[in-house]
Amino acid sequence: MPLSSNQMEELNLFQRKVLEDQPKDLLQFAANYFNRRLEQQRFFARNQESLALSKGIVLFPSATRNDSVVASGGLGGRIGGLGSLGGTDEQDVLFKTPFTEQDPHAHDPHATHDNSQNGEQPDDSDAGGLFKNNFRVNQSSDKDIKKPVDPMAPDHTKSPSPQPTKIPRRSTLAPQPLPLNFNAQRRTSVSAETMTPDNLDDWTPENFNEKTGEQLARLEKAIGRNFLFNKLDSESKRLVINSLEEKAVKQSQEIIKQGDEGDYFYIVEKGTVDFYVGNEKVNTSGPGSSFGELALMYNSPRAATVVANTDCVLWALDRLTFRRILLGGSFKKRILYDEFLKSMPVLQSLSTYDRAKLADALDTELYHPGQVIIREGDSGENFYFIEYGEAEVSKEGQGIIAHLKQGDYFGEIALLNDLPRQATVKAIKKTKVATLGKSGFQRLLGPAVEVLKLNDPTRVDH
Numbered sequence: 001m002p003l004s005s006n007q008m009e010e011l012n013l014f015q016r017k018v019l020e021d022q023p024k025d026l027l028q029f030a031a032n033y034f035n036r037r038l039e040q041q042r043f044f045a046r047n048q049e050s051l052a053l054s055k056g057i058v059l060f061p062s063a064t065r066n067d068s069v070v071a072s073g074g075l076g077g078r079i080g081g082l083g084s085l086g087g088t089d090e091q092d093v094l095f096k097t098p099f100t101e102q103d104p105h106a107h108d109p110h111a112t113h114d115n116s117q118n119g120e121q122p123d124d125s126d127a128g129g130l131f132k133n134n135f136r137v138n139q140s141s142d143k144d145i146k147k148p149v150d151p152m153a154p155d156h157t158k159s160p161s162p163q164p165t166k167i168p169r170r171s172t173l174a175p176q177p178l179p180l181n182f183n184a185q186r187r188t189s190v191s192a193e194t195m196t197p198d199n200l201d202d203w204t205p206e207n208f209n210e211k212t213g214e215q216l217a218r219l220e221k222a223i224g225r226n227f228l229f230n231k232l233d234s235e236s237k238r239l240v241i242n243s244l245e246e247k248a249v250k251q252s253q254e255i256i257k258q259g260d261e262g263d264y265f266y267i268v269e270k271g272t273v274d275f276y277v278g279n280e281k282v283n284t285s286g287p288g289s290s291f292g293e294l295a296l297m298y299n300s301p302r303a304a305t306v307v308a309n310t311d312c313v314l315w316a317l318d319r320l321t322f323r324r325i326l327l328g329g330s331f332k333k334r335i336l337y338d339e340f341l342k343s344m345p346v347l348q349s350l351s352t353y354d355r356a357k358l359a360d361a362l363d364t365e366l367y368h369p370g371q372v373i374i375r376e377g378d379s380g381e382n383f384y385f386i387e388y389g390e391a392e393v394s395k396e397g398q399g400i401i402a403h404l405k406q407g408d409y410f411g412e413i414a415l416l417n418d419l420p421r422q423a424t425v426k427a428i429k430k431t432k433v434a435t436l437g438k439s440g441f442q443r444l445l446g447p448a449v450e451v452l453k454l455n456d457p458t459r460v461d462h
């Protein structure tokens, strides 16, 4: 039986990615790639399904049918890309990211620079969405959480920067038909199953162990340097501190092995540790830093091997306490932005780790219709992603030259070329943007910068 056009398209996309990335371990690469495609598909399907449900339409009925359900064309409309010049299509209306206009995390602008230096969360105390109320998404235990393959597993992280390719303005990664038994609600990444942060009163962590005065003093020092703990309320902090287990580690000892299942999150009190992806050393960190969060956040295999560079004193926090307390608090921003960043074609080359760091560095701003976000001729300080809303780009003497929507980005030209802003960008609807400062832009976008350069609308060879 010949392959359907959708199957052909999917395989062609995969082939193109293989040619671009030249992976050493093809099977691992394929597993990661298709898992990510599945995530994208689920992400769009979830949004599509909830939209349909809100209109009284059941997209994924439990009734049996022989063929597959096609999650209508609208799913692909706004995966993002660079500014979609002109033209709206009806499909756009159907697509919603977690960041909708009703998103209570949005701050008023003027400005709502709910900054987060060092990965601090925006002050979302007024927020209501994902993290406002008790998020008893369901009551299953951690054991029930499915463990998908890390969508950006090691081989991807360690591969040399792929040859940049021009990313189309509209993503070619359109979601494919969904199988009937497809579970649109299942998340393949961060899951909130066990997070009940507002409800810690009657919960005592399994490893709860009152610390001595001497240990507390040391911990205060170690934790005080770690940004993750700054925002915790005193009760959460008390639970975390008393759940930590002290671990002395000898030089050269392996603390975490890439590919293993995640059990503990670590804070370094003394010494330094090295991180290896494959055989390549990718990082080193010292006192006050922490590691081992990715596998616990995403239920994915360990993304790196961690080895003690010197004798170390570490503090380990068990998986459940980590998820109960830190996931909904200190790592909130990563969770909020995870799906959004993952869905952006221009960021496809980033690893889970890169995306997490990027999310840490994002701030948000909200603009009302008519407000100027960027003015032509100004100096450029930020790069922007549109979480929701619409904006138009205009140039002195030329009028409106582009139209930007949810999932699009702008503000890269000034930062890439050290030039004044080349155009004015104005909100034409209520628009929420995630902003990345200049230094983050240079530090955190990695290979994505090459893609931005190739997409630069002012390039002469366009």
Ligand SMILES: Nc1ncnc2c1ncn2[C@@H]1O[C@@H]2COP(=O)(O)O[C@H]2[C@H]1O
Pocket (backbone or CB within 6 Å): 157, 256, 262, 275, 277, 282, 283, 290, 291, 292, 293, 294, 295, 296, 301, 302, 303, 304, 305, 306, 351, 353
């Ligand atoms: N470049 C990197 N890629 C992946 N993980 C890294 C990197 N640098 C540091 N790490 C940390 O190494 C840890 C290995 O275990 P985890 O995947 O749970 O979480 C990972 C991160 O905390």
Ligand SMILES: Nc1ncnc2c1ncn2[C@@H]1O[C@@H]2COP(=O)(O)O[C@H]2[C@H]1O
Pocket (backbone or CB within 6 Å): 083, 374, 380, 393, 401, 402, 409, 410, 411, 412, 413, 414, 415, 420, 421, 422, 423, 424, 425, 457, 458
């Ligand atoms: N044709 C275009 N010319 C200039 N800027 C454009 C164009 N289309 C979109 N833009 C965006 O408008 C932004 C204005 O600020 P920057 O010059 O930093 O980056 C620019 C691009 O992101």
